[in-house]
Amino acid sequence: MAKDKLTGSEIVLKVLAEEGTEVVFGYPGGAVLPIYDALFKQKTIRHILVRQEGGAVHAAEGFARSTGKVGVVLVTSGPGATNSVTGLTDALMDSIPLVCLTGQVPTHLIGNDAFQEADTTGITRPCTKHNYLVKSVDDLARQVHEAIYVATHGRPGPVVVDLPKDVLQALADHGPAPRREAHKSYRPQTRGKQDAIDRAMDLIAAAKRPIFYTGGGVINSGPRASRLLGELVRKTGYPITNTLMGLGAYPATDRQFLGMLGMHGTYEANLAMYHCDVMVCIGARFDDRVTGKISEFSPHSKKIHVDIDPSSINKNVLVDLPIVGDCATVLAQMLKRWDEKKYRPDTKALAKWWQSIDGWRKRNCLAYEHSGTVIKPQYALERLQALTAGKDVYFTTEVGQHQMWAAQFLKFDRPNRWMTSGGLGTMGYGLPAAIGVQVAHPKALVIDVAGEASILMNIQELSTAAQYRMPVKVFILNNQYMGMVRQWQELLHGGRYSESYMASLPDFVKLAESFHGVGLIAEKPSDVDGVIAEMLKVDRFVIADIRVDQTENCFPMIPSGAAHNQMLLGPADKAARPISEEGMVLV
Amino acid sequence: MDDKTIERHIIAVLVDNEAGVLARVIGLFSGRGYNIESLTVAEVDPRNARSRITVVTSGTPQIVEQIKAQLDRLVPVHKVSDLTEEGEHVARELALVKVRGSGDRRVESLRIADIFRAGVVDSTARSFVFEITGSTDKIDAFVRLMEPLGLVDISRTGIVAIARGEKPI
Numbered sequence: 111m112a113k114d115k116l117t118g119s120e121i122v123l124k125v126l127a128e129e130g131t132e133v134v135f136g137y138p139g140g141a142v143l144p145i146y147d148a149l150f151k152q153k154t155i156r157h158i159l160v161r162q163e164g165g166a167v168h169a170a171e172g173f174a175r176s177t178g179k180v181g182v183v184l185v186t187s188g189p190g191a192t193n194s195v196t197g198l199t200d201a202l203m204d205s206i207p208l209v210c211l212t213g214q215v216p217t218h219l220i221g222n223d224a225f226q227e228a229d230t231t232g233i234t235r236p237c238t239k240h241n242y243l244v245k246s247v248d249d250l251a252r253q254v255h256e257a258i259y260v261a262t263h264g265r266p267g268p269v270v271v272d273l274p275k276d277v278l279q280a281l282a283d284h285g286p287a288p289r290r291e292a293h294k295s296y297r298p299q300t301r302g303k304q305d306a307i308d309r310a311m312d313l314i315a316a317a318k319r320p321i322f323y324t325g326g327g328v329i330n331s332g333p334r335a336s337r338l339l340g341e342l343v344r345k346t347g348y349p350i351t352n353t354l355m356g357l358g359a360y361p362a363t364d365r366q367f368l369g370m371l372g373m374h375g376t377y378e379a380n381l382a383m384y385h386c387d388v389m390v391c392i393g394a395r396f397d398d399r400v401t402g403k404i405s406e407f408s409p410h411s412k413k414i415h416v417d418i419d420p421s422s423i424n425k426n427v428l429v430d431l432p433i434v435g436d437c438a439t440v441l442a443q444m445l446k447r448w449d450e451k452k453y454r455p456d457t458k459a460l461a462k463w464w465q466s467i468d469g470w471r472k473r474n475c476l477a478y479e480h481s482g483t484v485i486k487p488q489y490a491l492e493r494l495q496a497l498t499a500g501k502d503v504y505f506t507t508e509v510g511q512h513q514m515w516a517a518q519f520l521k522f523d524r525p526n527r528w529m530t531s532g533g534l535g536t537m538g539y540g541l542p543a544a545i546g547v548q549v550a551h552p553k554a555l556v557i558d559v560a561g562e563a564s565i566l567m568n569i570q571e572l573s574t575a576a577q578y579r580m581p582v583k584v585f586i587l588n589n590q591y592m593g594m595v596r597q598w599q600e601l602l603h604g605g606r607y608s609e610s611y612m613a614s615l616p617d618f619v620k621l622a623e624s625f626h627g628v629g630l631i632a633e634k635p636s637d638v639d640g641v642i643a644e645m646l647k648v649d650r651f652v653i654a655d656i657r658v659d660q661t662e663n664c665f666p667m668i669p670s671g672a673a674h675n676q677m678l679l680g681p682a683d684k685a686a687r688p689i690s691e692e693g694m695v696l697v
Numbered sequence: 698m699d700d701k702t703i704e705r706h707i708i709a710v711l712v713d714n715e716a717g718v719l720a721r722v723i724g725l726f727s728g729r730g731y732n733i734e735s736l737t738v739a740e741v742d743p744r745n746a747r748s749r750i751t752v753v754t755s756g757t758p759q760i761v762e763q764i765k766a767q768l769d770r771l772v773p774v775h776k777v778s779d780l781t782e783e784g785e786h787v788a789r790e791l792a793l794v795k796v797r798g799s800g801d802r803r804v805e806s807l808r809i810a811d812i813f814r815a816g817v818v819d820s821t822a823r824s825f826v827f828e829i830t831g832s833t834d835k836i837d838a839f840v841r842l843m844e845p846l847g848l849v850d851i852s853r854t855g856i857v858a859i860a861r862g863e864k865p866i
C-alpha cells in the first residue's frame with residue numbers, strides 16, 4: 111500500500127512539524143528538490159527564501175536567539191552546504207541552537223566527486239555540535255528528532271543533518287519513528303551538586319566585595335533564568351555585570367547593573383572585577399575579550415563558576431568552585447538555599463564596596479565629546495535608544511565599533527532582545543539575523559545597527575526583506591572606514607591605515623530604493639531625530655545612512671594583553687603608555 | 698594550582714560505534730592542539746555497537762582536564778575514564794616485529810624472543826615475525842635488542858588498558 115508510505119522528504123517535514131517547527135530558512139538546489147517539492151504540497155511549515163545560504167543560517171540564528179526555539183535551515187549540497195559554514199561556526203561559538211539540513215548526492219555517488227558533492231559532514235565536523243549523514247530512510251526520522259534534541263539540550267549549538275537525495279526519495283515502510291526524549295549517550299547535567307551549591311552560598315553570603323559576572327548562558331537557559339538571576343541579585347544587593355552575549359539577562363536600567371565588562375566594557379565593571387573578593391560567574395566563559403591579561407585577571411577573588419558545559423570550566427581561568435548545571439535550575443537551588451539559611455549580606459562591607467564602585471562610576475567612562483556639526487556615533491545611538499525606549503524592539507548588529515557602541519549605549523531590560531555575533535565576530539550577521547527576528551516577531555520593531563563595511567557582506571538579503579515585506583530597519587553608522595580596524599591601526603600600528611578605508615561606497619539611499627525599500631540620510635546632528643522618527647514610521651524596510659564622525663574611537667578600551675586596571679578611557683590615554691589605575695581614578 | 702608540569706595520562710573512552718566517531722576524536726586533538734602519543738580503537742560491545750578508544754596523551758593538569766571534558770561533550774561518547782588518575786590499571790601493547798638475518802644473529806634473536814616470551818608467528822629461511830605483548834617499556838626493550846639483529850619492520854598497536862579490580866569503566 112504505497113499510500114501509507116512516506117517519502118524521505120515527507121518524513122523530514124513531518125518530524126519538523128512534530129517538533130513544532132513553523133519556519134525554515136533556505137535556498138533550493140538539485141539535491142534538495144525533493145524536499146522543496148514536499149514543502150510545496152503542505153501548509154504547516156513556512157519557508158523563507160534567502161538570497162545566499164549564509165543569510166539563511168544567520169536568519170535562523172536571529173530567529174532562535176529571539177525566541178529560544180531551534181532555528182531550522184535547509185540548503186542544497188556542495189556550494190549550499192559550504193556557504194553555510196560561517197553561520198554554523200558562528201552558532202557554535204555563540205551557543206545558538208540550529209538544525210541545518212543539507213542536501214547530498216545520492217549514497218551510491220558519495221565519494222565519487224559527483225556534481226555538487228562536498229564532504230559536508232567532514233567539513234562541518236569541527237563547526238557543529240554534532241552532525242549526521244543519513245544513510246537509510248529507516249534512520250531518517252530518528253536522526254532528525256535526535257538532531258533537534260542535541261541542538262537544544264545542554265549547551266545549545268548547531269547540528270547538521272546531511273541528506274542524500276536517494277534517501278529523500280526512498281519510501282519508508284512505516285511512518286516516522288516516534289520522538290524519544292532521552293538520547294542514548296547525550297544527557298547533560300542540569301542540577302547543580304547540592305554540596306557545591308551550599309558552599310557557594312556560604313561564600314557568596316560572606317563576601318565583602320562581591321560581583322555577579324553573567325553571560326549568554328543565562329539567555330540560553332530561558333527567561334526563567336533571567337527572572338531568578340534578578341531575584342538573587344536584588345536579594346543580595348550585589349553589583350552585576352554582563353558580557354556582550356549576556357546583555358538583557360539583567361535590566362540595564364537597574365542601579366545594580368554596572369554595564370558590560372571586558373575590552374570595551376565600562377570602567378566600573380572592569381575595576382569591580384579586578385578588585386572583587388568573590389566572583390560569581392553564571393553562564394559565561396571567561397573569554398579573552400573579557401579577561402584581558404589572564405595572569406592579572408581578578409587576582410584577589412574566590413571564583414564560583416556555574417556552567418552547563420564542563421569544558422567551559424577551568425578552560426581559561428582556574429576557578430575555586432565549579433558548579434555544573436543549567437543556569438535556571440542552579441539559580442533556583444541557590445535562592446532556595448539563601449532563603450533556608452536566612453543569609454544576610456554584610457551590609458557594612460557592601461556599603462563600602464558600593465562607595466568604591468560609585469566612585470568609579472563618577473568617572474563617566476562612556477562620556478564623549480559632543481559636536482554641533484558632525485554626528486557622533488554615540489549620539490546617534492543615544493537618540494536611537496531614547497526614541498525606541500518602551501517599544502517592542504529587538505536589536506541586531508554587525509561587527510565593529512558600531513557593535514560596541516550599541517552594546518554600551520542601548521539599554522536592554524529583557525533577555526532575547528539583543529542579537530550579535532560575539533564569539534566569531536561575523537561581519538554580515540546583522541541584516542539576515544534581523545530578518546530572522548522579524549519572521550518570529552512580525553509586529554515588532556527590528557533594528558540592525560550596522561557599519562557601512564559590514565552591511566555590504568550580506569546586502570543581498572535586502573531582497574529577502576523586500577519579498578516578505580519585512581520592515582527591518584538598517585541603521586548604518588557610516589564612518590566610511592572599517593572603523594574597528596582603523597582604531598587598532600591608529601593605536602597599535604602607528605596610524606598606517608592599510609586597506610581600512612571604504613572607498614567607492616554605494617549610495618545607500620538609492621540602494622535601498624532599488625531593493626524596493628526606503629533610504630534616509632542624516633548628515634548633521636540636527637538631522638538625527640527626524641531620520642529616526644521617519645525610519646520608525648515607514649512600514650517597509652529602511653536603510654538609514656547616518657554619516658558619523660570618521661575618526662571617532664570606541665572607548666573605554668583594554669588594549670589586548672593588558673589587565674582590567676589598565677583601561678584606556680579616551681583619546682588622551684596613549685596605547686603605548688597605559689595609565690596606572692591610580693592615575694585613572696584621579697582624572 | 699597553576700601547575701605547569703607535563704603528565705602522561707591513559708584515557709579510556711566508550712563511544713557509539715558510528716560513522717565518523719574516530720574522526721571526531723582525532724579532530725578534537727588536532728584542532729585544539731593536544732598531544733596523542735597513541736590511540737587504539739575497536740568494537741568491544743557488538744550488541745550495543747559500542748567501541749572503546751584508548752588514548753595516551755600528555756599535558757599540564759589543566760590541559761588534561763580540558764581533554765577529558767572536551768571528549769565527554771562529544772555526542773556519541775558514553776564515558777570517559779582517566780585510568781592514570783583513577784588508580785591501578787593494566788596497560789598492554791602488542792607488537793609484531795620482523796627480523797631478517799641468518800646464522801648467529803638469527804639464533805640470538807630467537808633466544809631473546811624466548812626471554813621476552815615473544816612467539817614466532819611467521820618464519821622463512823631468512824626471517825622471523827615475533828609477536829610480543831607487554832608494557833610499552835618491555836616492547837621498547839625488545840625492539841632495542843632486535844635492532845642489531847636485523848630488525849626490518851615493526852607494527853605496534855599502541856596501548857590498551859583497563860582498570861584493576863572488579864569495577865567496569
Ligand SMILES: Cc1cc2nc3c(=O)[nH]c(=O)nc-3n(C[C@H](O)[C@H](O)[C@H](O)COP(=O)(O)OP(=O)(O)OC[C@H]3O[C@@H](n4cnc5c(N)ncnc54)[C@H](O)[C@@H]3O)c2cc1C
Binds near residue numbers: 203265355395438
Ligand atoms: C569586536 C568585538 C568586541 C568584543 N568585545 C567584548 C567586550 O568588550 N566584552 C564582552 O563581554 N564581550 C566582547 N566580545 C564578545 C566576546 O568575544 C565573547 O563572545 C563573549 O564575551 C562571550 O560571552 P559569554 O562569556 O557570555 O559566553 P557565551 O559565548 O554566551 O557562552 C555561554 C556560556 O554559558 C554556558 N551555557 C550555555 N547554556 C547554558 C545553560 N543553559 N546553563 C548554564 N550555562 C550555559 C556555555 O557552556 C558557555 O560557557 C566582543 C566581540 C567582538 C566581535
Ligand SMILES: Cc1ncc(C[n+]2csc(CCOP(=O)(O)OP(=O)(O)O)c2C)c(N)n1
Binds near residue numbers: 560
Ligand atoms: C567576515 C569578517 N571579516 C573581517 C572581520 C574583521 N573586522 C572586524 S571589524 C571590521 C570593520 C567593520 O567595519 P564597519 O562595518 O564599517 O564597522 P565600524 O567598525 O566602522 O563601525 C573588520 C574588517 C570580521 N570581523 N568579519
Ligand SMILES: [Mg+2]
Binds near residue numbers: 589592
Ligand atoms: Mg565603518
